[in-house]
Amino acid sequence: MKLRKAAAASVAVLALAATATACGSDDKNDSGSSSASPGGGKIKVGIKYDQPGLGLKQPDGSFAGFDVDVATYVAKQLGYKPDQIEFVETKSADRENALARGDVKFIAATYSINDERKKKVDFAGPYLLAHQDLLVKADSDISKGTDLNGKKLCSVTGSTSAQNIKDTIAPKANLRQYGVYSECIAGLQSGAVDAVTTDDSILAGFAAQDKYKGQFKLAGLKLSNENYGIGVKKGDAETVKKINAALEKMVSDKSWQEAVDKNFGPSGYKNEPAPKIGVIVQ
Template identity: 70%
Template sequence: MKLHKVTAASAAAFVLALTATACGGGDKDGDSASGGGDKITIGIKFDQPGIGLKEPDGSYSGFDVDVATYVAKELGYDEKDIEWKETPSADRENALSRGDVDFIAASYSITDERKEKVDFAGPYLLAHQDLLVRAGEKVTEGEDLNGKKLCSVTGSTSAQNVKNDFAPDAQLQQLGTYSECLDGLASGAVDALTTDDSILAGYAAQEQYKGKFELAGLELSNENYGIGVKKGDTEMVDKINKALEKMVQDKSWDKAVEANFGSNYENESAPKIGDIVK
């Protein structure tokens, strides 16, 4: 009988422990993956004015920041619940697979190659690859870019496009950030910075650069910006898509465009969810 009582007590304690574990705080993924948890971690760029920028006072600004903040709110998170994490172009897929972030809004173009590694919601913006050049140094679409010194960022579709499509013999310099490329353009080390026109417009609109640089006005590619999530998380994709649709419907999308891009940028209309322009 004594043995029976001890076993019963042990069993009760074991059940109680299981119940406590199941009802406990859980891990980060359990808190945030489907919304409504204590915190949500969002990957953005820290060095792209107009898109994703960490300000000197520690705050964050840009179109991607506004989009991500709106989406997070629709998922059940206040702005104070957002943890912003810098995600350079070359590390975006890894950041999602590692679980470092819940989703990424970082000028993240949807491509077939990337869709093999991550899932995308959106698109939420259609941009075009262009060139940023020094003021007065005009570049036309018919000009041979193969002799130019071009700069872009490692891991970006812009760098891939230079090699694969419009200027395979250009002297392409790939750096870690667009800010480094901009320094090279300012010093004369490179002839042009090439990436999405939305990003270039943000740089050109900065007070310290006004009048120094200008967009060439070339539409060298179509860049469909999507929000990246971990591969297989279809529930998160569906929730983000609904949030993006609402953002367009209530005109918050238009307000974000007006607030973040300079007058040099002529944006396309908001794309429809799932409508990828090749």
């Protein structure tokens, strides 16, 4: 009887130990805190779904683009394998809210660092320097910002690009705001709008698509400097530090340049050199 009781007690102790071990390893990320997606050891990362060359959801459900490659590299440095990354669409107007709600751990989605956004989120990076430009039809006579007065100018809701032009360059421009850039590009093709404005990296990606080849051109204007950063929930300094270290490694081991060449090379886009972490070009 005593032997049976002792054996039962041993089994109970082992069961408790196993339970404690399981609880102690319950979906923790590399910093020891709960990951963005409980219950599966996954990390949720915000990207764009509609930006060729940067963040694009493909017909087979996979994702491609420079931001996707950067996000994948960073997540790997944080301890996650590619199959543990869950990409979540984060549109421009919802990026701050997605981080505040905890929907994603970080966002790599052509997210330009500026003072207004830094009040709501923290940024790692920058990891790419782009410039605001215009995309117009190949036969368009729009060649400078002031040509947009009286014209229909498109960008997406939540983006500052179109408003920057209206405020500082072409006050009589007629703004059109759509939910995603692909709608602006379709509007440009149909003639519903005269120009699309956002970062040259984004515009180049669209112009290089097979279905649009030869139809559009970049105006070649450097209307602003756009320092792409990785957005992190406000106050999460530890994650910012780790992402910055990952970005520095990505540049030093040449993975950054490989991602640039792979995603931007086919469009002929002339990118700036890799920016220094923490250095914002005004």
